[in-house]
Amino acid sequence: MASGNGSGDRGARPYRKHRPLPALLVIGVLALGAVIVWVNAVVTRGDIDEAVHCTPAATPPPGTTYTVVPHNGLDDRSPVPPDKVALKVLNASTTRGQGGIATTALRELGFSGIADPANDPAYPNGDAKCRGQIRYGDNGAAAARTVSLVAPCAELVRDNRKDASVDLVTGTLFDDILPRPEAVQILKKLSDWSKAHQGGGSNEAATGPSAPVIDQTLLAAARDVAC
Known part of the structure; x- marks a missing residue:
């Protein structure tokens, strides 16, 4: 005689374990995406560092040391108003008048000082093959x-100067001072702030706030160019 339990067993649905495969696939895809983004960021940073690199290397004057800084090496710094910048243009090319043209353009952008x-003593032959350099101390x-x-x-x-002055070097590939609209917007905001706070000191030696807070997205857009 057939067992009653046998009939019941055949009608019951066996327990099925849920396989975590879909969840693992999602996690894997997200992880792969993160790796790709990271790799692209590293490659892009390396590409732009190579694109802006000057050759041959600059020859520093006696007692001066030069250290090349990554393209994003100043991203953690807040810019100061242009009229507070002690700036000088050094021509590292053989193009006559290039430094003067750049100086005039910068003065019109608010770099009144x-x-x-x-001519650039670090490139006595005027052979800096690049757009240029920005030299500064800590x-x-x-x-x-x-x-x-x-x-x-x-x-x-970066060099070992002690003051807050900056040198803008123009190389053989320098074309013109043509800032993006976002950069012009930032400079205007900084200049307006500086005019409203006249008498507060000069450059980074001043006490108190030395500049207004600028949106990081706007700062990034100002330098988002193909070099």
């Missing part, structure tokens, strides 16, 4: 950040 241009990092907004394809070079 800019000095007269000169005390001039914020000022250099401001200059980088109008010369986004210039190589960043």
